[in-house]
Amino acid sequence: MKAATFDHFGKPDQVLQITDRPKPVPARGEVLVRMIASPVNPSDLMYIEGRYGLQPKQWPATPGFEGLGIVEATGGGLLGMLRKGKRVAVLNGGIGNWSEYTVTTARQVIPVPSDIPDEQAATFFVNPATALGITRHVLCVPKNEWLLQSAAGSALGKMVIALGKKFGFRTINTVRRREQVAELKALGANEVLCEADGPIDEQVRKIVSGGVKYAMDPVGGATGSAVIRSLAEGGRCLMFGLLSGEPVTVDPRFLITGNKSVEGFWLGEWAKSQGVLKILRLIRDVRSLMREGVLKTHIAEVYPLDRVADAVRAAAQPGKAGKVLLDIGTMKRQ
Numbered sequence: 001m002k003a004a005t006f007d008h009f010g011k012p013d014q015v016l017q018i019t020d021r022p023k024p025v026p027a028r029g030e031v032l033v034r035m036i037a038s039p040v041n042p043s044d045l046m047y048i049e050g051r052y053g054l055q056p057k058q059w060p061a062t063p064g065f066e067g068l069g070i071v072e073a074t075g076g077g078l079l080g081m082l083r084k085g086k087r088v089a090v091l092n093g094g095i096g097n098w099s100e101y102t103v104t105t106a107r108q109v110i111p112v113p114s115d116i117p118d119e120q121a122a123t124f125f126v127n128p129a130t131a132l133g134i135t136r137h138v139l140c141v142p143k144n145e146w147l148l149q150s151a152a153g154s155a156l157g158k159m160v161i162a163l164g165k166k167f168g169f170r171t172i173n174t175v176r177r178r179e180q181v182a183e184l185k186a187l188g189a190n191e192v193l194c195e196a197d198g199p200i201d202e203q204v205r206k207i208v209s210g211g212v213k214y215a216m217d218p219v220g221g222a223t224g225s226a227v228i229r230s231l232a233e234g235g236r237c238l239m240f241g242l243l244s245g246e247p248v249t250v251d252p253r254f255l256i257t258g259n260k261s262v263e264g265f266w267l268g269e270w271a272k273s274q275g276v277l278k279i280l281r282l283i284r285d286v287r288s289l290m291r292e293g294v295l296k297t298h299i300a301e302v303y304p305l306d307r308v309a310d311a312v313r314a315a316a317q318p319g320k321a322g323k324v325l326l327d328i329g330t331m332k333r334q
Contacts (some may be wrong), residue, residue, distance in 0.1 A: 003099030004308040004326075005060035009050030012063075012312035016048065018305065019060070024095060024103040026075035031083055031106050033090050036329040037122040038067030038097040039297075040315035042218075042243060048312070051245065053266065054093055064097030066090065068122040069329070071109060072101075080106040087112055089124035093268065098308065098326060110283055116290050119299050119325060123155075128286045128295040130267045131159040134238055136167070137282070138265060139214045143168035146208050148215040148230055150200070150223050151243065152189065153180040155297050155323050160216070161189045162294045169214075172207060174200055174223070177319055200226035211235060216265075221246030233258035240265040298322030 001023050006015040026032045044063045046052040067090045074080030088109035090097055095104075112121040141147045141164075149160050152173030164171040165188040172191045173184050181192045193203045200223070205211060211232035217224040218241025225248045228237050239248070239262060250262065271279055289295040300322035303311035308326065315324040 001100040002305060003062050003096075004064075004305060005062050006048055007060040009048065012045050012048040012316070013309045016063075016308050016312060018308065021062075021099065023101050026073060026080070026103045028076040029080065029105055029107075030075045030103045031071045031080045031109055032073040032075075033069035033088065033102050033104065033109065034072050034329060035067055035069040035090070035097055035100060035102055036087075036327075037118055037302075038064045038090075038326045038328060039123045039126075040311055040324040040326065041065065041126055042241065043126070044098075045312060045316060046242075051242075057094065062096030062099050062102075064099075064102075064326075065092060066123065066126050067092070067097035067326075067328070068112070068118055068124070069097075069102070069109075074106065075103075077106055083109050083111065087114070087121070089121055091125055098305065098328070100305070100328060113287060113291075116287070119302070120290055120297055122325060123297040123323060124286065124290070126267065127156040127159060127297065128290065129271075129282060130240060130265075131156050131163060131295065132285060132289070133267065133270060133282065134216055134240065134265060135160060135163050135169070136285075137278075138238060138270070139216070139236060141167075141169040141214050144170065145214060146170050146172055146190075146212045148172045148174070148204060148212045148227060150174045150217045150219050150227050151241075152184055152192070153177070153319075154218070156218070158184070158187055158298065159295050161187050162296070163289075164188070164190070166289070166292075166294050172204060172212065174227075180319075195223065199229075201229040204230040208232070216240060219243045220248055224248040225250060228260075228262055229254065231258075231260045233260070235260045237262045238265045239263070240267075300324055302327050304328075 003021045071083045091108040092104045170190040215237040217227040220242040221244030
């Protein structure tokens with residue numbers, strides 16, 4: 001089979017190559033999946049660069065934490081047999097999804113209804129579940145309350161705006177490029193702040209004088225630090241990424257005064273800590289909100305697997321119009 005692999009950390013478009021690999025054989029409790037498509041997420045790029053929380057288990061390694069495929073075989077076990085032949089969203093922290101075939105545990109493939117298009121089903125879990133999990137399950141943002149988010153022009157940021165419209169909470173959204181302001185307003189953002197117009201926390205307090213009770217940041221560095229400084233008394237900020245590669249700096253006195261808190265959120269670790277029924281409910285809600293078009297991924301470009309270097313180069317560009325997808329099999333376009 002063909003697979004995108006890298007044998008050392010580095011710039012993704014320089015270290016990735018297409019190689020011939022043996023088709024993997026599923027062990028008991030695992031399934032063999034013929035891949036259809038897989039997105040290029042920031043976590044994939046960081047994984048290839050050696051900056052992610054997970055490291056390859058063996059070299060050469062294949063990236064791709066999520067995707068869409070068909071279960072073709074099972075290594076044994078009831079759940080695997082039930083999944084055989086099904087079109088599934090594929091979660092994979094093991095050998096990766098950027099290949100014609102992959103294996104993962106039967107518990108990490110999620111049947112996707114036929115009315116959800118391939119390009120949406122390929123992005124079923126990472127962004128939708130993170131956006132829904134943070135806003136509805138962890139922060140539990142109440143109706144009419146303000147939620148501040150940075151990197152609001154990202155695929156996930158746009159989902160948070162849509163969830164605010166759906167569930168009635170208001171969003172303050174920060175962006176770096178001024179041309180994104182009108183775009184996010186058109187999607188339903190209540191307020192959009194450009195970082196070039198001054199410190200985020202000062203801009204936020206012109207909208208909400210005491211600051212916000214709820215905030216989320218995937219950037220870190222100066223942006224994440226300013227988001228934290230925007231918190232009101234009793235405010236909570238969830239840090240769920242490190243796109244800047246820089247740590248946040250916070251005056252402990254700011255957190256101590258007014259009982260503010262900063263917490264980390266990593267979808268995989270959070271999901272493991274939840275009960276089975278809660279995760280099943282989350283998956284059900286993602287399916288439903290995808291059908292409604294609330295949790296919709298905007299697709300910017302699609303590349304075949306053999307152009308993976310072009311795909312990761314496009315995904316790393318600032319200001320892209322949406323998600324970059326790898327078409328690995330016979331993806332059906334909308």
